[in-house]
Amino acid sequence: MRRSIVASPAAWLVWGAVIIFFIGLAGVIGSVVVNSFGVRWFDSWLPEAWTTQWYGQAWDEFTLLPVLTVTLIVCLLVAGISVLVGVPAAYVLARRAFPGSRLLYLLFLLPILMPPITYGIPLATVLYKYGLAGHLSGVVLANLVPSIPFVILTMTPFIEQIDPAVERAARMCGARTRHVFLRILAPLLIPGILASCILVVVRTVGMFELTFLTAGPDSQTLVVALFYSMSAAGIRAQQSVDAMAVIYCLMMLTLLVVALRFVNPTQLVARVKEDP
Amino acid sequence: MTTATVAFRHRLAERGVDRQMLLLVPATVFVVALFIYPFAYGIAVSLQPAEGGVLGAYRAFFTDAYQRDTIATTLLIALPAALLNVAASVPVAYRMRGRFRGKRVLTTILVVPITLGTVLTAEGLLNFLGPAGWLNRFLMTSGLTDAPVRLTNNYWGVFLSLVITGFPFAFLLVLSYLSGIDPSLERAAATLGAGWRQRFLRITLPLLAPGLATTFCLTFVLAFSVFPSAILVGDPSGSTRVISIAAYEAAYVRYDYAGASAAAIVMGAVELAVIAVVLGLRGFLYTGSTAGGKG
Numbered sequence: 001m002r003r004s005i006v007a008s009p010a011a012w013l014v015w016g017a018v019i020i021f022f023i024g025l026a027g028v029i030g031s032v033v034v035n036s037f038g039v040r041w042f043d044s045w046l047p048e049a050w051t052t053q054w055y056g057q058a059w060d061e062f063t064l065l066p067v068l069t070v071t072l073i074v075c076l077l078v079a080g081i082s083v084l085v086g087v088p089a090a091y092v093l094a095r096r097a098f099p100g101s102r103l104l105y106l107l108f109l110l111p112i113l114m115p116p117i118t119y120g121i122p123l124a125t126v127l128y129k130y131g132l133a134g135h136l137s138g139v140v141l142a143n144l145v146p147s148i149p150f151v152i153l154t155m156t157p158f159i160e161q162i163d164p165a166v167e168r169a170a171r172m173c174g175a176r177t178r179h180v181f182l183r184i185l186a187p188l189l190i191p192g193i194l195a196s197c198i199l200v201v202v203r204t205v206g207m208f209e210l211t212f213l214t215a216g217p218d219s220q221t222l223v224v225a226l227f228y229s230m231s232a233a234g235i236r237a238q239q240s241v242d243a244m245a246v247i248y249c250l251m252m253l254t255l256l257v258v259a260l261r262f263v264n265p266t267q268l269v270a271r272v273k274e275d276p
Numbered sequence: 277m278t279t280a281t282v283a284f285r286h287r288l289a290e291r292g293v294d295r296q297m298l299l300l301v302p303a304t305v306f307v308v309a310l311f312i313y314p315f316a317y318g319i320a321v322s323l324q325p326a327e328g329g330v331l332g333a334y335r336a337f338f339t340d341a342y343q344r345d346t347i348a349t350t351l352l353i354a355l356p357a358a359l360l361n362v363a364a365s366v367p368v369a370y371r372m373r374g375r376f377r378g379k380r381v382l383t384t385i386l387v388v389p390i391t392l393g394t395v396l397t398a399e400g401l402l403n404f405l406g407p408a409g410w411l412n413r414f415l416m417t418s419g420l421t422d423a424p425v426r427l428t429n430n431y432w433g434v435f436l437s438l439v440i441t442g443f444p445f446a447f448l449l450v451l452s453y454l455s456g457i458d459p460s461l462e463r464a465a466a467t468l469g470a471g472w473r474q475r476f477l478r479i480t481l482p483l484l485a486p487g488l489a490t491t492f493c494l495t496f497v498l499a500f501s502v503f504p505s506a507i508l509v510g511d512p513s514g515s516t517r518v519i520s521i522a523a524y525e526a527a528y529v530r531y532d533y534a535g536a537s538a539a540a541i542v543m544g545a546v547e548l549a550v551i552a553v554v555l556g557l558r559g560f561l562y563t564g565s566t567a568g569g570k571g
Contacts, residue, residue, distance in 0.1 A: 010367070011371065013367075014367045014368055014371050015371075017364065017368070018368055021443065022385065024404075024436075024440070025388070025389060025440065027400075027404040027409075027410055027411065028392075028397065028400030028401055028403075028404050028440065029388075029392070029396075029400055030404075030410075031400055031403035031404040031409065031410060032396055032399050032400045032403060035403055045410070045413065084302075085302045085303050085306055086303055088299035088300070088302070088303070089299060089300050089302070089303035089304070091299060092296060092297060092299045092300050093300070096296070096297070098297065104300070104304065107304070107307055107308075107312075108303070108307060110311065111307065111311050112497075113493070113497060113548070113551060114497070114544055114547065114548075115497055115500050115501030115520070115543065115544070115547060116501055117501055117503055117520040117523060117524070117540065117543065118501075118523075118540045118541070118543050118544035118547070119311060119314060119315055119318075119540075119544070120540075121318065121523055121524070121527050121536050121537065121540045122314040122315055122317055122318025122321070122537055122540060123310065123311075123314040124527075125314070125317070125318070125321065125527075125533055125537070126313065126314040126317050141310060142310075144306060144310060145306075145307075145310045145311050148303055148306050148307065149307065152303065177295075177296065202390075202391075206390075206393055208393075208394060208503070208504050209501065209503055209504075209520075212504075223393055223394070223395065226393070226395040227394075227395055227504055227508075230395055230398070230399065230508060231507060231508065238399075241395075241399065242399055242403075245393070245395050245396035245399055246396070248393055248395070248396065249391055249392055249393065249396050252390075252391035252392075252393065253388065253391045255391075256387055256390065256391050257384070260384070260387065
């Protein structure tokens with residue numbers, strides 16, 4: 001295709017819109033970051049003076065250490081369980097055709113297609129009935145609902161990429177299903193498993209509704225603690241809420257950048273070769 | 277093992293059912309126990325309100341205008357936001373396919389909003405667009421407006437927060453579908469003398485349309501479940517009282533579990549109806565391979 005050096009008006013329009021989006025984004029992030037370092041900021045372009053005391057204050061006031069510990073435990077449990085349960089299911093769904101496989105696929109798709117609040121409220125009621133909500137176990141169980149289907153959906157293309165002939169060869173040499181899984185598939189699937197693990201962790205750290213509905217006072221994750229501190233305005237300095245939000249964002253950003261080393265985001269839905 | 281069970285297993289194996297299917301059991305049990313069962317339980321609870329008979333909770337929801345209007349409010353926020361996100365990502369993705377310098381950086385910047393989380397987005401929007409924020413300060417010093425423009429604690433605050441979190445997501449999906457379309461198809465059309473408008477409307481868009489429908493559905497699900505941002509940057513008792521707020525209030529403020537379950541189920545039904553319409557329309561479109569063949 002012909003490429004001209006002078007961009008067309010349509011190109012200018014598109015890039016203009018992108019730049020406006022980026023300016024808005026920079027304004028949104030920048031104002032939070034600036035506020036989290038500002039002493040007092042009322043009616044001026046920038047705060048009167050700079051300080052880092054809000055970070056220390058946020059750490060003490062919000063008891064961030066236990067909150068971060070809970071977040072970490074919840075994420076690791078959710079990621080671990082959903083991989084253990086999801087990968088074998090993804091394997092069967094990717095390799096086998098059987099009566100009802102489409103129905104099963106739809107069953108696994110539904111939790112992703114529903115807004116968390118719709119199933120979160122009945123789920124929280126059920127979990128409270130069995131005395132599971134309000135504790136870590138309830139939070140983990142609730143977060144598993146969208147995570148297991150998510151692992152199944154992200155792992156299916158990774159499994160489809162592996163040539164079934166490799167497995168058949170292993171079986172010819174006498175390997176049983178367990179051996180095929182542990183010796184052949186697991187090593188080949190490690191990149192995919194890592195990617196879906198990290199994406200599950202990112203989703204769980206960011207999952208507000210389900211954790212909000214099922215968490216007790218000592219099983220809040222970071223998003224929920226942030227929400228409470230922000231909606232209870234006036235009790236705490238806004239700057240320390242901002243400081244906590246910055247900590248949250250940095251954590252998520254680190255996770256996502258790590259995840260992007262394993263998966264190309266543009267290849268999540270369709271596996272294609274890039275145009276050289 | 278008796279001959280009967282062996283024969284039965286053979287019959288199953290012929291249809292593709294064997295012991296490997298046991299690998300599906302844990303996942304199915306989880307989804308049934310934690311998704312299907314609570315949902316059925318929720319439906320049962322919603323049919324047993326304290327008063328008003330079997331459909332009392334639903335009747336109460338639909339006769340109370342304060343509750344009923346939350347459906348329209350939610351759709352009025354979620355549909356335009358999802359449409360804008362998908363429509364805006366098509367031209368941007370169209371310009372960004374193929375390789376060019378800085379593509380990785382641009383993609384990374386576009387991923388940043390996904391990491392922000394609702395609270396930082398809300399806090400940022402309040403700071404940036406608020407009456408004393410940078411935007412209004414700029415508009416007033418440059419003389420474009422006299423009074424601060426109100427963009428927070430109303431519809432626009434929620435809408436903008438949905439665009440900030442939804443656009444990058446829609447963009448990544450559209451870019452992925454678009455790079456799945458073989459560029460040689462367009463090159464072939466170009467050699468036959470098609471201009472860019474024709475190439476886009478006759479080749480790329482029809483091939484992209486099913487992907488756009490999927491992207492719209494996923495973005496719509498994200499936008500439809502606005503809960504924290506509707507409370508934090510919106511006007512949760514008025515113009516942005518979305519249906520999830522109504523459900524939450526019924527459950528945790530009034531302890532009316534029948535009403536809450538009814539609201540949650542109405543919410544799910546409305547959302548699935550929109551998705552069903554979009555996916556139904558998608559059925560009319562071409563859904564085959566988008567890779568070029570030999571020829």
